[in-house]
Amino acid sequence: MKMTFRWFYIQEFFRDLKTQKNRAFLTAFAIAWGTLAVVLLLAFGEGFKIQTAKGLANAGNRIMIIYGGQTTKTYRGLPEGRNIRLTVTDEQLLKESLPEIGLISVQYGHWNAQLTTPKASVVTFLVGVEPSFETMRRMYPIKGSRFLNRPDMQNRRRVVFLGDEIAGELFGQENPVGKSLMINHIPFTVIGIMLKKLQTSMNNGPDSRRAVIPASTFRAIYGNRYVRQIVVRPRKMSDDVMLKKQIRTLLGQRHRFDPTDSNALWIWDFIKQEQTTHKIFVGIQIFLGLIGGLTLLVAGVGVANIMFVIVKERTHEIGIKKAVGARKSHILSQFIFESLLITALGGFAGLLFSWLFVKAMGLLPFDKPPLQYLGEPRLSLTTMLITVFILGTIGLLAGLLPARQAAQVNPVESLRYE
Structure with missing residues (x-):
């Protein structure tokens, strides 16, 4: 029975497309364009994030660089302003004392x-x-x-x-x-x-x-x-913060400076830098996704518009269906289904063109300047899932209001509608 209803909905959908060819095409094109924008923005953002992370790791793979500094605090009778100079003995002390x-x-x-x-x-x-x-x-x-x-x-x-x-x-x-x-x-x-x-x-x-x-x-x-x-x-990235404290304490005892004196010992933490950079790029990707999502939202307004037109043109037909026993849920699901189909067709076209574009971009020399700093765009599973989720949400919302309007049609009044 469910298959019969679905086939009926599909037949109704293509019948509506014939009567609204131009409007349907432009709406599907807008969905495809919005999908292309979302996917490419996220793909370029992902590629840039990966390339930047690689560039940072190539400068220091989860490392900390320790420099001797100058004390800014007095410590056990010793004045501030003393230079802290590191030696091989300090390296041996750290190696023997800190299994982390x-x-x-x-x-x-x-x-x-x-x-x-x-x-x-x-x-x-x-x-x-x-x-x-x-x-x-x-x-x-x-x-x-x-x-x-x-x-x-x-x-x-x-x-x-x-x-x-x-x-x-x-x-x-x-x-x-x-x-x-x-x-x-x-x-x-x-x-x-x-x-x-x-x-x-x-x-x-x-x-x-x-x-x-x-x-x-x-x-x-x-x-x-x-x-x-x-x-x-x-040994573990999670030991980062604790290890820095232990290094300051150990070298503070040896060189007699306050372990809380951050200027006495400089530690350039690549792990923290990597984590901060990752958070920044996640924020950038969310921003890019929102920009693409707004483009899709505009296309979703077009889907809602065409569905309102279809509901208006089929008011008489909807009244007949309700008069012979069609439930509100049937009317509601039919128009939501049609809205999702329009969105799916445009979305599929957008995803296909995005994939082709990314593949074509892969032919460019991203291993040479200046493209190596941009990074090759990547179509990740996350990108695809986010895009599909946005498409589904917009398709559902775009069809919901017209579908509810259709489901609320009064059979008696609609039979008088021309």
């Missing part, structure tokens, strides 16, 4: 280091780090090369890992791995080249323009007592 730390590395730095080959010379930022730095900064090597390892550290080897841009400037199209270069007139062997990556957050410049050597080699050459910074990654 998953990865840790010191970082030394030397500006204006001159790298020279027989063909070229480049001035760049030279850093001395430990092997764990590879994962924390996502400085992954290209195929056939490697990052620093433990033997490099233990033997103070004069080996260097180059950013992809620096490698290109020094060696051109040649494979640099195994070749020698001079760093401030000291010979080094190239062991690896960084795999190209997008980096939207900087810490002393992009990694693509860095030269990386073992921390032990850096100390042996430059004799640095103090480290530039200590890089830490928690």
Whole structure:
């Protein structure tokens, strides 16, 4: 019986379309256009969010960077204004005392280091780090090369890992791995080249323009007592806040400063930055969805308008149906069904064109500037579900008022209607 009613509704729907061709087409087109707007806005927002998150993670993969600062509070008889300088001993203390730390590395730095080959010379930022730095900064090597390892550290080897841009400037199209270069007139062997990556957050410049050597080699050459910074990654992201407090307490005891003195120890928290950025982009996507939803709402007014016209033109017919026993629920469901069908047809067309457009956009070079900062649009399941929900809601609301008007038709009065 239900199938009979549904087939009857479909027949009635297409009969109405024939009498309202232009109006129905324009209404369906408006729905399709609104759907296209919603999907594309959300798809571009999703792509931009993913690309920005990737760029942030490539600068620091769930890490915290610890810098020594200057005290602004007196502490146990010691005056304010003391400089806090971090050392390898601080790194060892943190590593041994805090099991919540998953990865840790010191970082030394030397500006204006001159790298020279027989063909070229480049001035760049030279850093001395430990092997764990590879994962924390996502400085992954290209195929056939490697990052620093433990033997490099233990033997103070004069080996260097180059950013992809620096490698290109020094060696051109040649494979640099195994070749020698001079760093401030000291010979080094190239062991690896960084795999190209997008980096939207900087810490002393992009990694693509860095030269990386073992921390032990850096100390042996430059004799640095103090480290530039200590890089830490928690075992769990949820340990972030607690770990920062523990670090301040532990280093506060060692260097004798108030753990609540935030200026004594600077901690750049990439985890918090990532969470904040995620919230911002969720807000942007909601805003974009609302803009697209308003476009669909305007189209929904068109659906409601055409349904009111259909109800008016079929008033006499509705009266006959009610006179022979049709229930209000039957009349109500028929017009809501027709409204949903118009919305569904336009929505399907909009979704189809959105999918085709996103596929076509995928042919563009999103791995190169400036498109790499925008990110390739993504049609996620969430985007599709949100769009379908908006379409269903608008279709239901657009058909509800005309359907209620049709269901309230007085059979006696409607039979007099011409």
